[in-house]
Amino acid sequence: DAMVIQNPRYQVTQFGKPVTLSCSQTLNHNVMYWYQQKSSQAPKLLFHYYDKDFNNEADTPDNFQSRRPNTSFCFLDIRSPGLGDAAMYLCATSRDSNTGVGNQPQHFGDGTRLSIL
């Protein structure tokens, strides 16, 4: 089945130690998203790629970066994780939005839960 896969499901890192989360998709969607979701809160959009075009949200900290080497893969790099970065990180994909029609539904992975020691 076509899907969005996030690895690992659980990640533990030390305060200040860089960490990379990965996402892959077999849907061949050209848009990929990264969200941060803290306990009992809404997913918060960090950034998205439209093909290789990177779009950062204005309030996403500089500590968060992303790479998309090809259509199938997208990575979230946290350069110096702080305790406040402990959260679930969700990757999602969608087809390109249609002008005048709006966004297509998103397909989510099951997330990576990041803990900071």
Added chain:
Amino acid sequence: SQQGEEDPQALSIQEGENATMNCSYKTSINNLQWYRQNSGRGLVHLILIRSNEREKHSGRLRVTLDTSKKSSSLLITASRAADTASYFCATDPLYNFNKFYFGSGTKLNVKP
């Protein structure tokens, strides 16, 4: 923040009852989508309603949209224990392609 608000924050009902969740948002939109999230899992798309639609049905789900009030509701009829999850609305701001902003979510508990 462009994120919307949902109410109630939590809802507990008996199996067989109907569940209604409301979403309010701040900006003009292209469409509004509803998603479901089981505990510890990713979100699953349920239904999409366009800004020129007022009501949409999918199985036991009924969604309404009132763009003049910037609000939407999700009704789940004849609820089942398996419907226990968090439900989020997501808005798609006008002229802001490929961006989504999620509401705060409603945590639904359906008791068997």
